[in-house]
Amino acid sequence: MKYILLLSAFIFYQKTNAQTLKDSLMNINYHYYLNKPIDSLLQALPQSYDSIYTRAGSSAFVGATVVVDYGTMKPMVYITPGTKNYFTPANPSHQPPSIAWPINLVKQEQTWQVTIYSLFFSDPWPLKQVCCGN
Amino acid sequence: MKRKSDLYLVIYATLLIIISIFSISIISPSCKKMDVHVGNDTEIQSRFFNVPNNEAAVVHKVAAALKKQNNIGGFIPSFAKKEGYAVWDKSLIYYPEPLTNTYGRNGENETQDTIEVFTPIVLENDNIVNGFFFSRIVGDSVALHLYRANDYDLFPNGKIDSTVVTAELIIIKLLQLNDEIFGHKKYELLDSNAFKKEIHGKYRTIELDTNSNNNGGSETGRIKVRGNCTFTCYYNQTPECISTTNWCTFCQLYYCYSNCPSTPGSGTGTGSPSGGGGGYNWPPDPPIATGGSGGGGGSSTGNCIPGNCRTSSTLIVEGRVPCGGCGGGPIIILPPEEPPYIPSEIDTSDLRIISEKISNQSDSLFNWAFLPGNNLREQGAIIVRKNGNIYLKNIAPGKEGKTRPPNYSLETGEELIGYYHTHPVDTSYKQRSFFSDDDFLTFHSKAITIQGYMMVLECGNKRFIVVVENLQKYNEFMTFNRKMQIRNRYIEYELLPQQSTYYTNGQLASTNAALQFFGSSSNCGLGIYEANSPGKTNFTKLNP
Structure with a gap:
């Protein structure tokens, strides 16, 4: 019984936290950041993220997408660059994403698209998608 | 004398009591009835207008x-x-x-x-x-x-x-x-x-x-509307259905499906x-x-x-x-509980028909990426059906390795049947990966409700199709944890590097990684198919 109560309290806490984060994420004017450096958007996002890293685009061996990961049960922000001045999208040698598309380089590129995903069934899927820059 | 007056007093008192009882018995019910009536109406009104305080x-x-x-x-x-x-x-x-x-x-x-x-x-x-x-x-x-x-x-x-x-x-x-x-x-x-x-x-x-x-x-x-359409469907014949808004190509003399x-x-x-x-x-x-x-x-x-x-x-x-x-x-x-709907397996000839109808558009969009100045950009679109025709619509170029969000807007009479995009990665097909985790996320937004919904991927050398063959199974398969895995790119970053062909044939490796995740169609509700160049219309099921 004690464990159930603790678990319930934990889930409630997680959900409330996620809700607050979701509200913060939804209130950002992402259109403003289109065609501006990804770094400027990263600074505007809630800073409570677990990690920021790069991934491939929609094709496994071409990059990159910047992921802002707020942790399990919480929304996740995907930022796609529209320029490739500081990195090379193709990854023919199948290097790990952090090597193929270093975050420090990719975040200097300009924002093309922003997508927020939430896994809650009650949320739209995706939660928000702002597209696109030049 | 005194006894006589006492007797009168007793008679008088008795009469008084009888009259009182009689009066009460007459008056009481009407009062009671009125009380009940007034009380009910008040109670009903009070109950009717009982709006919770925290309501908007x-x-x-x-x-x-x-x-x-x-x-x-x-x-x-x-x-x-x-x-x-x-x-x-x-x-x-x-x-x-x-x-x-x-x-x-x-x-x-x-x-x-x-x-x-x-x-x-x-x-x-x-x-x-x-x-x-x-x-x-x-x-x-x-x-x-x-x-x-x-x-x-x-x-x-x-x-x-x-x-x-x-x-x-x-x-x-x-x-x-x-x-x-x-x-x-x-x-x-x-x-x-x-x-x-x-x-x-x-x-x-x-x-x-x-x-x-x-x-x-x-x-x-x-809403989605289902209707029995056995009398309007003629499988493998055209027109398959009288209605322009059903999915009879897939209903196999059994089901219509429409939005x-x-x-x-x-x-x-x-x-x-x-x-x-x-x-x-x-x-x-x-x-x-x-x-x-x-x-x-x-x-x-x-x-x-x-x-x-x-x-x-x-x-x-x-x-x-x-x-x-x-x-x-x-x-x-309210209908009685219906038995779970388990449709017949998708016939590859249906996929062949769809693939044939979009083939020219698909090849053209894929090749566009290799033209000077187009920088290997992906193309995305939706697949629609109207009056027996199937075609790509709302085509929009994305970026290298990235599509735009699909534009699902339809005109009157058009039906959404799927999502389409290309993977034009350099001149080596080995880098043209199978559907990515992101693609499955995009697909999922519609696939969770639409039986027969599909996504088509054009890789030039191959054309891949993933189709919802069993909506119920698919919904059961896509648990919170699996959605979380896909969101975290489990297929791409956990399963893909494990494939033996990871460094030699990325396309095959990424296909096998996805097959490892989804398993048999009887398990996940999805049919995964591929067709090879040049025709790209003879589909083989990869997850029987």
Whole structure:
């Protein structure tokens, strides 16, 4: 019984936290950041993220997408660059994403698209998608 | 003498007692009856107007406006007994359009001060919505309307995005409200005139679809309509179906599957302001077509003369509810539990037909990326069907390794059957990976509700198709954990590097990684197919 109560309290806490984060994420004017450096958007996002890293685009061996990961049960922000001045999208040698598309380089590129995903069934899927820059 | 007077006294006292008892026995029942009557009405009214304190302010406003009408006409006690009680906390609230949405309009200072509220009415101890109050609130003004489930058929049949209220629009709203209160989603549709264009056949099921994606709220108000179409489907023949809006290519003499057009606006509230989505716009009532004699104008009780229903508008005004309640309802009945729907396996000849029809467009879009200046950019589109034709629509170039979000807008008569994109990665097909985790996320937004929904990937040397073969199985397979895994790119970063061909043939490796994740179609509900160049129409199932 004690464990159930603790678990319930934990889930409630997680959900409330996620809700607050979701509200913060939804209130950002992402259109403003289109065609501006990804770094400027990263600074505007809630800073409570677990990690920021790069991934491939929609094709496994071409990059990159910047992921802002707020942790399990919480929304996740995907930022796609529209320029490739500081990195090379193709990854023919199948290097790990952090090597193929270093975050420090990719975040200097300009924002093309922003997508927020939430896994809650009650949320739209995706939660928000702002597209696109030049 | 004294004994005589005592006797008189006893007789007098006895008489007095008898008279008192008699008087009480006469007076008491009438007093009691009156007390009960007054008490009931008060109790009914108190119960009817019992709006939870934490309910949205607009709902309190609606209740107050209705109370004001009741103070004039006193119709609520009778109305509650005959029509039901308002379920205030299940009101659907539509606030004005938000100032910012996902596709621009940001910064526009557009405001609309019209709020629309739909409050269900349910009879005591009943389990179906009997009607609803529709309230349009502009500033302090509240216009109250009453729509009875029983009278829906007094409205004209037509589209749900019509400029006037139609029977179909009332049905949709009743289904949404039923879902809000009772969680009912499936009904047998009894009225053969309703949704005539969307559903064919004798046995017709109507189902509320609350899972569709939209940008405004948690529910789109869309419905999906299933109907038995055995008499209209001729498998592997063309035209397969009489209807232009079914999925008979896949129903194999068994099932039709279709989407109705979405209701105007999008998004619903669930009793709280935060639940509200985009603006709504409940249209005006059509001109009165029934009754003929005119006149009428409502009553304090809502009674009406049979055959003379709805002689007034739906407006509640001057302390009177409109006449009605004698229409041809009910619309629907709750169906008995249906056995799980397990469709026949997709026949590859269906995929061949689709692939053939989009083949030229698909090759052209793929090759476009290799033209000078196009920088290997991906192309995305949706696949639609109209009048037997299948084609790509809303084509838009993305970036290298990234598509734009699909644009799902359709024209009248068009049906969405899938999502399409290309993977034009250099000149070596080995880098042209299979569907990525992101692609599966995009696919999932529609696939969770649409049997037969597919995504097609053009890789030049191969064309891949993933199709929902068993919607129920697919929904069971896509647990929260699996969604989380896909979101975290488990296939791409955990399974893909494990493949033996990871460094030598990325396309094969990524295909095998996805197959490892999804497994057999009997397990995940998805059929995964590939067809090879040059024709790219002879599909082989990769996950039998």
